Amino acid sequence: MNPIGIISKYYEPDSKAYNLLVTHSRQVADKALAIAANLPDHNLDMGFLKEASMLHDIGIFLTDAPGLGCNGRHPYLLHGLLGRRLLEKEDLPRHALVCERHVGVGISKKDVLNRGLPLPPRDMLPLSLDEKIICYADKFYSKNGTMPPREKSLDDVVDGIQNYGSDQVDRFLNWHGMFS
Numbered sequence: 001m002n003p004i005g006i007i008s009k010y011y012e013p014d015s016k017a018y019n020l021l022v023t024h025s026r027q028v029a030d031k032a033l034a035i036a037a038n039l040p041d042h043n044l045d046m047g048f049l050k051e052a053s054m055l056h057d058i059g060i061f062l063t064d065a066p067g068l069g070c071n072g073r074h075p076y077l078l079h080g081l082l083g084r085r086l087l088e089k090e091d092l093p094r095h096a097l098v099c100e101r102h103v104g105v106g107i108s109k110k111d112v113l114n115r116g117l118p119l120p121p122r123d124m125l126p127l128s129l130d131e132k133i134i135c136y137a138d139k140f141y142s143k144n145g146t147m148p149p150r151e152k153s154l155d156d157v158v159d160g161i162q163n164y165g166s167d168q169v170d171r172f173l174n175w176h177g178m179f180s
């Protein structure tokens with residue numbers, strides 16, 4: 001499977017959204033693979049990790065995020081859920097779950113209800129090790145077009161997550177202990 005081939009079905013190559021998506025996804029893929037290489041006992045599927053990292057944000061074009069060159073009609077928060085639906089249509093159900101479960105540090109049913117989020121009231125949390133690694137790696141890279149694109153510091157990542165609550169920070173720091 002060629003992730004760039006799938007991305008190119010939905011994004012105009014060389015458009016702003018395409019370039020931001022592919023640059024960001026490659027950064028996430030590189031970090032996810034580096035983490036996996038340090039976890040040899042887990043027999044991770046490197047091919048899957050790379051493909052799913054490249055596709056985790058494929059839903060962004062369906063959202064209203066003009067700063068990213070995306071002019072869809074949905075709130076950006078839905079990009080994971082939208083990506084899941086898209087990859088299920090592409091017959092990639094395992095990759096699809098990575099899309100749905102990577103937003104923030106995962107979103108629980110409790111988060112959806114307590115914060116009144118425009119999402120279905122169910123858990124959308126990373127469960128498998130692959131899902132956790134990609135969600136964790138993703139937090140180190142923004143898609144704001146910073147050139148050259150660089151990795152955020154741990155403090156910056158934690159600062160960003162702090163806004164969502166201490167449970168979220170704890171979840172992230174638990175992964176940090178496993179993956180760093």
Ligand SMILES: [Fe+2]
Pocket residue numbers: 024028056057138
């Ligand atoms: Fe991402």
